Amino acid sequence: MWLKIRKSNPIFQLFLWLYAIISLYPLVWMLFYSLKDNNEIFVTNPFGFPTNLRFENYTSAISEFNVPQYFLNSVFVTVITVVGTIVLAVMFAYSAARLRWRGKTIAQMYIVVGMFVPVQVIMIPLAILVRDFNLTNTYSSLIIPYIAFNISFSSMVFYGFFRTIPNELEESACLDGANIYQTFYKIMLPLVKPSIATMVIFVFLAAWNEYPIALMLISDESLKTLPLGLQFFQGQFTTDWGAMGAAMTIASLPTVLVYILFSEQVEKAMTVGSAVKG
Amino acid sequence: MNKFLGNKAAILLFTLPTIVLFTVIVMWPTMQVFYRSMYDWDGLNPGKFIFLDNYIRLFEDRLFYTSLKNGAIFAAMLAVLQIGIGTVLALTISNKKIRGRKFLRVSYFIPVVLSVTVVCQLWLAMYNGEYGLINKIFETLGIPYRQDWLSNGKTAIYAVAAVNAWQNMGYHFALLLAAVNSIPEQYLEAAKIDGAEKWKAHWKVTIPLMAETYKFCFILAITGGLNAFANMQIMTGGGPGTDTYTLTYMMYRSAFRVGEFGYGTTAAAFLVIECLIVTFAINKLIARDRIVY
Numbered sequence: 419m420w421l422k423i424r425k426s427n428p429i430f431q432l433f434l435w436l437y438a439i440i441s442l443y444p445l446v447w448m449l450f451y452s453l454k455d456n457n458e459i460f461v462t463n464p465f466g467f468p469t470n471l472r473f474e475n476y477t478s479a480i481s482e483f484n485v486p487q488y489f490l491n492s493v494f495v496t497v498i499t500v501v502g503t504i505v506l507a508v509m510f511a512y513s514a515a516r517l518r519w520r521g522k523t524i525a526q527m528y529i530v531v532g533m534f535v536p537v538q539v540i541m542i543p544l545a546i547l548v549r550d551f552n553l554t555n556t557y558s559s560l561i562i563p564y565i566a567f568n569i570s571f572s573s574m575v576f577y578g579f580f581r582t583i584p585n586e587l588e589e590s591a592c593l594d595g596a597n598i599y600q601t602f603y604k605i606m607l608p609l610v611k612p613s614i615a616t617m618v619i620f621v622f623l624a625a626w627n628e629y630p631i632a633l634m635l636i637s638d639e640s641l642k643t644l645p646l647g648l649q650f651f652q653g654q655f656t657t658d659w660g661a662m663g664a665a666m667t668i669a670s671l672p673t674v675l676v677y678i679l680f681s682e683q684v685e686k687a688m689t690v691g692s693a694v695k696g
Numbered sequence: 697m698n699k700f701l702g703n704k705a706a707i708l709l710f711t712l713p714t715i716v717l718f719t720v721i722v723m724w725p726t727m728q729v730f731y732r733s734m735y736d737w738d739g740l741n742p743g744k745f746i747f748l749d750n751y752i753r754l755f756e757d758r759l760f761y762t763s764l765k766n767g768a769i770f771a772a773m774l775a776v777l778q779i780g781i782g783t784v785l786a787l788t789i790s791n792k793k794i795r796g797r798k799f800l801r802v803s804y805f806i807p808v809v810l811s812v813t814v815v816c817q818l819w820l821a822m823y824n825g826e827y828g829l830i831n832k833i834f835e836t837l838g839i840p841y842r843q844d845w846l847s848n849g850k851t852a853i854y855a856v857a858a859v860n861a862w863q864n865m866g867y868h869f870a871l872l873l874a875a876v877n878s879i880p881e882q883y884l885e886a887a888k889i890d891g892a893e894k895w896k897a898h899w900k901v902t903i904p905l906m907a908e909t910y911k912f913c914f915i916l917a918i919t920g921g922l923n924a925f926a927n928m929q930i931m932t933g934g935g936p937g938t939d940t941y942t943l944t945y946m947m948y949r950s951a952f953r954v955g956e957f958g959y960g961t962t963a964a965a966f967l968v969i970e971c972l973i974v975t976f977a978i979n980k981l982i983a984r985d986r987i988v989y
Contacts, residue, residue: 430784430788431788431794433784433785434785434786434788434794434800435788435800436798437781437785437804438800438803438804440862441803441804441806441807441862441865441866442803442806444818444819444822444862445806445807445810445818446827447818447822447829448818448979454727459827460827461766464827464832465829465832465836481846506714506717507714508716509709509710509713510710510711510712510713510714512710513706513707513710513711515701515735516701517701517703517706517707517710518698518701518702518756519702519704519707525711525715528715528718528723529714529715529718532718532722532723535726536919536923538728538923538925538944538964538967539726539923539944539964539967539968540722540725540726540728540729540964541947541948541964542729542732542739542947542951542957542960542961542964543725543726543728543732543952543961544721544723544727545951545952546728546739546957547720547721547724547725560722562717563721565717566717566718566720566722567720567721567722568723569714569717569718570718573714588697588700589697589946592700592783597703597749598700598701598703598706599706602706602710614886623809625810626811627809627811628924629811629926630815630925633926633929634952644811644813645811645812645813645814646813648811648813648814648817649813649817649930651817659821662817666817666818668812669811669813669814670810670811670814670904673809673810673811674806674809674810676809677802677805677806677809678802681801681802681805684805684809685805685870685874688703688867688870688871689870689871689874696769696957
């Protein structure tokens with residue numbers, strides 16, 4: 419009867435640490451083998467800390483394979499996606515939450531529906547659409563869908579924030595002679611800064627790791643993002659596992675660092691979504 | 697004030713770009729899925745309207761049943777592993793006396809922020825029949841058992857689903873932990889005063905109060921399993937043979953490998969219907985009355 423186990427039972431605490439090992443060890447293993455040679459990975463020391471740190475794996479991942487190119491593509495696509503998503507979502511959410519026009523509630527609901535559309539489902543029409551606009555194998559073919567897919571969640575979060583701001587702020591701004599754009603930029607934007615920070619992290623993670631759209635729309639080697647470029651490593655790197663580990667570590671570093679630095683915000687952003695979707 | 701907040705030019709400027717972009721990139725393709733599922737369509741020419749013929753073909757396709765079965769296995773694995781483990785971890789860690797809580801929380805969540813490609817490549821290496829980590833661990837423990845997990849038609853789908861479960865468990869854990877923390881202390885205290893032991897109190901009090909979160913977790917896990925694609929694409933390519941096909945993978949192959957775009961959208965349309973049914977069923981089954989506390 420597991421239900422009757424007494425409180426602060428050591429078995430459950432043990433489970434906490436055991437699962438932490440299951441969760442982290444594969445990554446630690448990856449980090450370790452990124453610093454080993456094949457012999458050490460397979461034969462002499464498969465589990466433990468590398469005996470001598472082979473940083474040359476990182477140099478070979480960078481020099482012999484396209485890792486820097488993939489990395490730059492990921493940075494470029496991600497930055498534009500984050501900026502585009504936040505700008506559009508903040509403007510839309512402000513208008514839907516604060517301005518006076520007919521159909522604003524419907525417009526907000528319409529955009530939120532996007533949270534329920536899985537990208538996999540609309541892959542085929544999306545690919546045709548991008549082809550018809552002659553965008554296949556361009557940065558835009560990634561950036562435009564990424565923004566469109568991230569707008570729903572972001573605008574929902576901003577909408578919630580804007581609704582909590584008291585009306586008096588706009589009234590006094592209006593009396594002071596500010597126009598609507600000044601009110602938006604100088605008064606409203608600073609107020610929603612905390613949620614902007616959260617959404618920047620959220621969209622960054624989503625765009626940096628996106629895989630299905632990139633797979634479908636990018637075949638040009640010079641435009642591949644990291645998740646797409648790394649897909650074929652198994653084949654390319656069979657002779658050099660250390661370099662493969664190094665490339666994977668490089669690809670993971672930005673998101674892991676951002677998460678460790680902003681763990682509270684990341685988890686908050688994730689859980690906000692559940693309150694509405696459920 | 698009305699004139700100030702009803703500035704038509706500003707409203708257009710603020711909303712139009714988003715509405716247009718969203719309509720063109722998300723809503724239009726969504727409608728296309730249903731419309732095109734009734735066409736014999738190669739993606740280039742206008743195509744021929746064949747009404748439900750694609751659906752009939754789908755129901756006669758052996759691969760469709762393999763995909764359905766794999767989707768169900770995948771969804772069940774995610775639901776059981778992610779929500780089961782997530783619940784035990786969230787309830788245990790909600791005890792403020794546990795040391796290293798911050799470290800534990802972060803370590804459960806880290807796999808969530810990794811790219812699916814990195815995770816799949818990593819697990820390909822771990823599952824490897826010759827020098828994979830898992831077989832190595834068996835060897836070290838002296839267990840004479842080796843398995844080429846992904847080349848065995850019986851184990852492959854479970855092995856692939858386990859990778860997805862491993863990667864996203866932390867997300868469910870975070871959701872469940874947030875739900876546990878939002879429950880007022882008094883409820884559990886009251887249960888304890890009434891003599892319920894801790895886990896019994898959780899079972900009777902905490903878990904029912906988390907019904908809304910569970911609803912979301914189940915929808916997420918099950919639709920996530922039905923939609924599974926990237927894991928197959930990177931780890932098995934649907935193989936061995938067709939043993940790890942799912943509906944999304946079937947759709948992807950039909951369109952981008954065989955050029956049957958119409959038939960591919962039929963699989964996609966069926967997937968949408970399947971997900972709607974699941975979402976509806978879960979909403980009916982869990983927490984019919986919204987809990988207010």
